[in-house]
Amino acid sequence: MKGLTLAAAAFVLLVLGSALALRVYRGNKEFKVFLSAFAGAVLGYAVAFPLTPPDLGVLPAGWLEPAASVDFANGLLILALVFHGFWCIAYFACLSPSMSVMVELRARGADGISATEALAMQGREEPVNLIFQRRLPKLIAGGYITQEGGTYRLLPPGERVAALGAFLKRLINADTPLVGSRPC
């Protein structure tokens, strides 16, 4: 229970820290903020665990785990799983086109939205959709693709990610052989 309690405290600090850091962060690689916050939380947890008493001064005797290594690993596992959930939900809530539609509809009230208006929200009329404005520079900077003249070419790291992605899609039967048969 000591591990769980410390993990809960570390997670609260992680959420507060990442929310504050995102307010001052000016780049577009938010994942670095989240990973840094997680690294800080893990470090804090690992340092606090051996330095604190087994009952943390408040836990009842019946709630204590006799094997410290199991207690430590359990807290770390739960911290990692909850962080992963927080990270995914944060990205979904803030960046997902689906969520953008729900947030926009909430602001519009009873007016609703047509498919054309939903498309316009994503910059359909612009030469480069918002979907690509955000992703292409990151893929180029990360060395996954390169721009040559008027086209983009896949590089070996991108090929490896594509192979892994295709394998995972086959596992869940969501693979699509060619263009247009299944949307992104």
Added chain:
Amino acid sequence: MLKGLVLAWALVWVWALVQGVVFQLRAPEKAFASMVSWFAPMPVVYVALHLLTPPDLGCLPERLLGGGAALSLLNGLAVLILLFLTGVLFYYHADRSITVRLLIEMARAPRQRMSLEEMQAVCGVEVLMHDRLHTMALNGFLEEHDGRYHLAPKGRIGGLAGTIARGVLAMKAL
């Protein structure tokens, strides 16, 4: 506590294997509902196994045992549910990632090259938004009347959660 952790890991792997077979047999239109329904028996099986098996499961080292059985049961149950939710999120990583989809399409393109127009044709906003609007309506987040989409009760909760999250986390929305 270790007994609960071991049972949770074992059962989540059983669920993952069963779910993988289910997806291979027939890709469900409502993936989340399918995952929830196939996972639903697992917490019951977990509790039964935790109550019926010996504390060391016949193989766990003595020095790692001890502690309250109720705490082990509850902790393992929480881990089982968290592992399931992580599995669900990994499903969506694989199924929904626009970036991964784009890289797969590039890998399959002639000479692994695509123009911006070709990318937008296969992974662009029109393809994406039509799919997302359809999926949200199918899953009860949106209702369509006279060619316009409106929030369903479930969508109102989603919209509120999104508004709050965007206010708190200050990330640049697409």
